[in-house]
Amino acid sequence: MTILDFTDELQKELRRLLPAGADIRILGQQAHGSIEIFTPADLIYPSFSLAHCYQDHQNGKSAEAIAAGLLRMYCAETLHPFCSAEDFPDQQSFLDALRLYPCSVQTGKRLIRGMPQLSHLGMVFLYTVRPDAFPVLGDAPVTDELLARLRVRESALLPAALTNLQREEAARVMPLSDYLAMIREDGSAGSHPLRFPAAAEKSDYYVLTNTSAYLGASVLLYPGLDRVLLRRFGDFYLLPSSVHELLILPVDKAGNPQRLKTLIRRANAASADDLLVLSDELYACSAEKGLHLCV
Numbered sequence: 001m002t003i004l005d006f007t008d009e010l011q012k013e014l015r016r017l018l019p020a021g022a023d024i025r026i027l028g029q030q031a032h033g034s035i036e037i038f039t040p041a042d043l044i045y046p047s048f049s050l051a052h053c054y055q056d057h058q059n060g061k062s063a064e065a066i067a068a069g070l071l072r073m074y075c076a077e078t079l080h081p082f083c084s085a086e087d088f089p090d091q092q093s094f095l096d097a098l099r100l101y102p103c104s105v106q107t108g109k110r111l112i113r114g115m116p117q118l119s120h121l122g123m124v125f126l127y128t129v130r131p132d133a134f135p136v137l138g139d140a141p142v143t144d145e146l147l148a149r150l151r152v153r154e155s156a157l158l159p160a161a162l163t164n165l166q167r168e169e170a171a172r173v174m175p176l177s178d179y180l181a182m183i184r185e186d187g188s189a190g191s192h193p194l195r196f197p198a199a200a201e202k203s204d205y206y207v208l209t210n211t212s213a214y215l216g217a218s219v220l221l222y223p224g225l226d227r228v229l230l231r232r233f234g235d236f237y238l239l240p241s242s243v244h245e246l247l248i249l250p251v252d253k254a255g256n257p258q259r260l261k262t263l264i265r266r267a268n269a270a271s272a273d274d275l276l277v278l279s280d281e282l283y284a285c286s287a288e289k290g291l292h293l294c295v
Helices: 003-017 050-058 063-077 091-096 105-111 144-150 154-168 176-185 198-202 216-221 225-233 257-270
Strands: 023-027 034-038 047-049 098-103 117-120 123-129 171-175 206-210 236-242 245-250 283-286 290-293
Touching: 003 023, 003 034, 003 050, 003 063, 034 050, 034 063, 047 050, 050 063, 091 098, 091 154, 098 154, 098 216, 117 216, 123 216, 154 216, 171 176, 171 216, 171 225, 176 206, 206 216, 216 236, 216 245, 225 236, 225 245, 225 283, 236 257
Parallel strands: none
Antiparallel strands: 023 034, 034 047, 098 123, 117 123, 171 206, 206 245, 236 245, 236 283, 283 290
């Protein structure tokens, strides 16, 4: 099957799975192009490499399985604005529905005005909410207007969001090779902007993410996690691979940190999906300084 035939089949499978209001757009030529999924409600939406999807198909994965994997990633990376105070019976139901959304550099430039947010070491995390009655296609961003209507103070958002996330999405650490094998298996390979040579799979990198490996950069905010990681790895560098995960590299295995900074920035600049780029900076964690920005 040619990539053109595969693209047609993939679009048919996606249209079968998506609601009527959703649309699909093909950008660029198939061999170097991407596919976008979006609805009129989306504030942001991801793009997916057609070449990576086609490679998965050539490796034996069906168009149906690839489409299902794309929809899982779409749901994780999409924000919808349609949420009102009437969607919540009371303040507590709103607080129980709060989450944190690791915000890409590009998204931050476009969307953070008028939205409660947390800035941490140059990274931005938006607050989102997931009411029980809300459609499954993504979370809604919390707005100042929504807080005013529900009479919720912004200071109450972070503890509630972290409580919910820690209950539902535990932090997870695994060797990079295991992580890459996992995302290839579930169809999300190629969705992460930081590229590695083949030898990296047998390297000293570890991945820090959450249980589902979606929007896993939020675990960085879990209280006490830095101390747990220091006990396991000693002093380490932290590379912001994407909004879904960060990479851990022990200092004694890293060599020159300038090389790591260059790797991050080159990979982010070459990324086909701006919505996944969490930060262009290199971070470090030590017993003396805790987690900090490398300057």
